[in-house]
Amino acid sequence: GENVEQHPSTLSVQEGDSAVIKCTYSDSASNYFPWYKQELGKGPQLIIDIRSNVGEKKDQRIAVTLNKTAKHFSLHITETQPEDSAVYFCAALKGLGSNYKLTFGKGTLLTVNP
Amino acid sequence: DVKVTQSSRYLVKRTGEKVFLECVQDMDHENMFWYRQDPGLGLRLIYFSYDVKMKEKGDIPEGYSVSREKKERFSLILESASTNQTSMYLCASSFVGARTGELFFGEGSRLTVL
Numbered sequence: 001g002e003n004v005e006q007h008p009s010t011l012s013v014q015e016g017d018s019a020v021i022k023c024t025y026s027d028s029a030s031n032y033f034p035w036y037k038q039e040l041g042k043g044p045q046l047i048i049d050i051r052s053n054v055g056e057k058k059d060q061r062i063a064v065t066l067n068k069t070a071k072h073f074s075l076h077i078t079e080t081q082p083e084d085s086a087v088y089f090c091a092a093l094k095g096l097g098s099n100y101k102l103t104f105g106k107g108t109l110l111t112v113n114p
Numbered sequence: 115d116v117k118v119t120q121s122s123r124y125l126v127k128r129t130g131e132k133v134f135l136e137c138v139q140d141m142d143h144e145n146m147f148w149y150r151q152d153p154g155l156g157l158r159l160i161y162f163s164y165d166v167k168m169k170e171k172g173d174i175p176e177g178y179s180v181s182r183e184k185k186e187r188f189s190l191i192l193e194s195a196s197t198n199q200t201s202m203y204l205c206a207s208s209f210v211g212a213r214t215g216e217l218f219f220g221e222g223s224r225l226t227v228l
């Protein structure tokens with residue numbers, strides 16, 4: 001089955017710096033890659049996603065890149081703010097007929113220091 | 115906005131007790147999921163359901179069962195709670211097919227088994 005590796009497991013940056021979280025996946029049939037943000041005491045929330053026919057997607061300060069050949073995708077946060085502190089999860093979705101399976105990475109705890 | 119509501123935020127139960135965790139979604143989603151979240155292990159899928167009365171085992175179904183009698187409600191049942199089931203439980207829902215990966219999560223239920 002699919003295996004999603006996420007690095008680093010923890011990341012600490014200064015406010016205003018950039019943060020990058022990287023994920024690799026094993027199954028080339030995966031074609032949808034969402035990123036979730038989980039704030040303390042809350043459930044994860046989808047913040048950005050990318051499909052396999054796109055190489056990059058941007059939404060204000062966050063962007064995601066996808067390299068299908070290398071089977072890796074990354075989340076980029078620019079001009080980080082304290083409210084960006086959270087656990088971030090990447091995931092990969094593989095579909096076969098009517099059967100779809102979503103596999104998550106183990107998460108990255110991002111701390112933005114004021 | 116989509117809302118996924120989990121009935122209990124915090125529960126404390128004794129070993130051997132039967133535990134019910136309830137989840138309700140209001141977006142008419144076909145898919146509903148139960149995940150377990152533990153530090154360092156990320157989000158692990160326990161069970162999911164793609165339709166009323168339908169269920170599929172996830173990656174860690176042992177010790178759990180589920181019930182989906184109505185489209186909007188998905189229950190997780192621990193028949194005989196054990197201390198190793200102390201964890202955060204997250205319910206999620208989504209549309210079927212290619213939108214399976216666009217999950218909407220509840221706030222979580224933190225279960226402690228003594």
